[in-house]
Every structure is written in C-alpha cells, then in structure tokens.
Amino acid sequence: MEPDAKWPRVVLRLAAIYNLCWGAWVILFPNHLFQWTGIQPPNYPGIWQCVGMIVGVYGIGYWIAGEDYRVHWPIVLVGFLGKLFGPIGFLQTALSGGLPWAWGWTIVTNDLIWWIPFASMLYLAFKYHNQPAVRFRVHDSLPELPAPVVSNGLSLVELSSDNPVLLVFLRHNGCTFCRENLARLAKLRSELLSMGIQPVVVHMSTLEDGQRMLDAFGLTELVHISDPGCVLYKKYQLPRGQLGQLFGPAVWWKGFLAAIYYRYGFGKLSGDGFQLGGSVLLRRGEVVKAFPGRDASATIPEPTQLSTADVCQL
Numbered sequence: 651m652e653p654d655a656k657w658p659r660v661v662l663r664l665a666a667i668y669n670l671c672w673g674a675w676v677i678l679f680p681n682h683l684f685q686w687t688g689i690q691p692p693n694y695p696g697i698w699q700c701v702g703m704i705v706g707v708y709g710i711g712y713w714i715a716g717e718d719y720r721v722h723w724p725i726v727l728v729g730f731l732g733k734l735f736g737p738i739g740f741l742q743t744a745l746s747g748g749l750p751w752a753w754g755w756t757i758v759t760n761d762l763i764w765w766i767p768f769a770s771m772l773y774l775a776f777k778y779h780n781q782p783a784v785r786f787r788v789h790d791s792l793p794e795l796p797a798p799v800v801s802n803g804l805s806l807v808e809l810s811s812d813n814p815v816l817l818v819f820l821r822h823n824g825c826t827f828c829r830e831n832l833a834r835l836a837k838l839r840s841e842l843l844s845m846g847i848q849p850v851v852v853h854m855s856t857l858e859d860g861q862r863m864l865d866a867f868g869l870t871e872l873v874h875i876s877d878p879g880c881v882l883y884k885k886y887q888l889p890r891g892q893l894g895q896l897f898g899p900a901v902w903w904k905g906f907l908a909a910i911y912y913r914y915g916f917g918k919l920s921g922d923g924f925q926l927g928g929s930v931l932l933r934r935g936e937v938v939k940a941f942p943g944r945d946a947s948a949t950i951p952e953p954t955q956l957s958t959a960d961v962c963q964l
Contacts, residue, residue, distance in 0.1 A: 658774075661767045662716035665729070666709040672760070673706025687752040705760075708732070723775040724919060730768040733761040779924040780890065796879040801857055807935035809873065813846045814938060817875075817930040818950055819888055820853045823863060824917035826909040827947050828853075831927070832867040833914065834950050839869070841953050847931070854878050854921025883925055888942050890924045895945040904947040931956055 675682065680695040680702070692698055708729060715722035737757045743749045800809070809815050818835060820828040835849055842849050851874040853860045860874045877883065895901070908914050926943035929951055941951045 658719040658767075658771050659716045661764075661771070662712045662719060662726070665764060666711075666713035666716065668759070669705050669709030669712060673702040673704075673709065676702025676705070683753075683756070687750050689750055719771045720775045720778050721919070723772060723779075724923065726768055726771050726775070730765075730772060733764050733768065736761045776893065779922070780892070796877075796881075798852075798875050798877040798879075798882050799857055801861070801874050801876075804873075805935075806932060809848070809850060810932040810934055813848055814956075815932045816842060816847050816849045816950075816956070817882070817886070817932060818849055818851050819883060819886075819927045819929065819943075820851060821925060821927045821946060822919050822921035822923050823853065823855050823859065824919045825946070826905055826914045826916050827949075828927070829867075829914035829917075830908045830912065831950055832863065832869065835872075836867050836869055838950065838953060839872075842956075845953060845956065847953075847956060848873070850875060852877050852882055854880065854925070859920065878921065880922060880925060886928075886930045886937070886940065888928045889926055890922070891926045891946055895926065896924065898945065901946050908947075 677699045680698045681691040684691040711725045712729060715725040719726055740749065740753065740757050744751055744754070800806075806815070806817075818831065820831065822828070832851075835851070839849060849872065851860070851864065851869070851872060853863070853874065854877060855863070856878070857874070857876045860876055861870075864870060864872050864874060875882065909916055926946060927948055928943040929941040930937055931939040939956065941948075941955070
C-alpha cells in the first residue's frame with residue numbers, strides 16, 4: 651500500500667455513515683429489530699436505545715479517524731475490538747437460546763464485514779510507525795526536525811551545570827501513564843530537590859500545551875522542554891515501542907489501573923503514540939545514568955535509584 655492510499659478513508663467514512671444510520675434507527679425505532687426477528691420487545695426500550703447511541707457515537711470517531719488512520723489508529727483499534735468481541739458474545743448467547751439466530755444478520759453487517767479492512771488498517775499503521783530509521787549517505791540531505799524548545803530558554807548544559815538534572819521523558823499527552831508519571835513527579839519533587847536534583851519534563855506537545863499539562867498536576871514552576879520532533883528522545887536512545895511493549899497484557903492491566911482505578915483517564919493523542927518514555931540523569935550536559943522505558947507503563951525512578959551504580963549507562 652502506498653502511504654497516501656485512499657481506501658482507508660473511504661472505509662472509515664462508510665463505517666461512520668453506517669454506524670450513525672444504525673444508531674439513529676435503534677434510537678428512533680427501538681422495537682423494529684425485535685419485531686422483525688419475532689421476539690418480545692424489551693420492557694425498558696431505553697436500554698436498547700442506549701446501545702444505539704453508543705453505536706452512533708462510534709460513527710463520529712470513525713469519521714475523525716478517516717482524516718488519517720495512521721494518526722488516529724487508537725480509534726480504529728477500539729472499533730476493531732468491539733467488532734471482534736461482539737460476535738463472540740452473540741454466539742455464546744445464541745447457543746444458549748438467549749437470542750434468535752436471525753439476529754446474526756446484524757453481526758454480519760455490524761461486525762464481520764469490517765474485520766478485514768479494520769485489521770488491515772491496524773497492521774499498516776503499526777508497520778508505518780515502526781518502519782526502520784532511514785540511513786543517509788554523506789551527500790544526502792538530512793530531514794529537518796523541529797528543534798527542542800526549553801521553557802526558560804537555557805540549554806541542557808546550562809541547566810545541569812550546577813546541579814544534576816533528571817530529564818523525565820513523557821509519551822504522548824493523551825497517555826494515561828504520562829498523567830500517572832506527572833502525579834508521581836509532583837510527590838517526588840521535594841525529595842529530588844533535597845538531593846540537589848532538578849527535574850525537567852520533556853514532552854512532544856507545544857510549550858503552551860505542556861504548561862497546561864504541568865499546571866494540572868501542580869508543577870507550574872517546573873522547567874519543561876517541547877520536543878515535537880523527538881530529537882532528544884533519539885539523542886538519548888529512547889526506543890519506540892513494539893507491539894508487546896504497547897499492548898501487552900501487563901500494559902493493559904496497568905493501563906486499566908491508572909486510567910480507571912486511579913482516575914488518571916485518557917486524553918487526545920498528541921505526539922508519536924509509539925514512542926516510549928524514560929528518564930535520564932544529566933550533569934554538565936553529560937549522561938550520568940539512564941532509565942529507558944521498557945514498555946508504555948514505565949515510571950519515574952525512585953530517588954534511591956539515582957544514587958546506585960547498578961543502572962544502565964548510555
């Protein structure tokens with residue numbers, strides 16, 4: 651597939667229209683499907699209308715994802731999972747006699763016909779985000795990436811000239827683990843400062859968005875660096891995640907705890923969704939210790955780890 655292929659946009663727009671129409675049908679005429687399949691309409695049609703509302707809302711998400719499925723791949727992923735689990739639930743219920751097999755026609759149009767295109771888009775998005783770095787010859791022109799911008803205008807050498815600096819690299823702004831790390835940093839900040847270590851946050855958003863993010867966690871005065879081109883992420887060899895590092899069972903479980911149990915929630919994807927985070931301890935611009943993220947759930951190191959020798963050196 652060429653990078654500018656148009657078929658994913660067409661598929662997602664069709665899925666959006668279908669979902670909006672199906673959702674509107676269920677909301678406006680909640681008893682139609684039950685009458686058509688010959689089963690008793692529900693006593694509380696409002697519950698079934700809620701299902702229609704959810705399906706319709708998915709349509710809005712698909713329309714947005716149609717702008718660029720490679721950027722909005724999480725929407726495609728959530729939709730694909732729903733289309734995967736829906737038929738499983740129907741099969742189990744139909745086998746137990748809870749639903750007539752005639753309802754299977756809704757599974758065909760709601761779920762099965764979308765499996766291949768949605769799975770293909772997810773595969774291509776993953777392949778796109780994990781393509782190997784381009785190797786340039788001496789006479790090739792290098793791509794220009796946006797330079798990192800420090801909120802106080804100083805360089806990393808200047809920032810770390812008097813005291814060590816702990817660079818805390820966040821993933822994209824919408825990541826629940828980034829919010830968890832900022833909350834953790836707010837708790838550890840005083841202890842780090844008492845050790846003479848200045849924490850500095852590196853993110854992929856604009857300085858304005860980064861400042862709003864820090865303000866939300868009481869880190870208003872913290873120095874931060876806007877690095878939308880991931881120049882510093884590459885400089886300090888922080889990897890981009892593989893499938894297991896981003897969507898492995900342990901990551902899903904930690905994500906559930908962070909987003910739901912601890913209520914950090916999710917946000918809008920802003921930056922490279924495949925980039926992993928990590929922490930790097932600098933002194934006079936030189937790396938003292940490095941803590942590269944092993945998966946998407948990587949957290950800020952304990953203050954005690956910043957004084958041990960048994961840490962990965964870059």
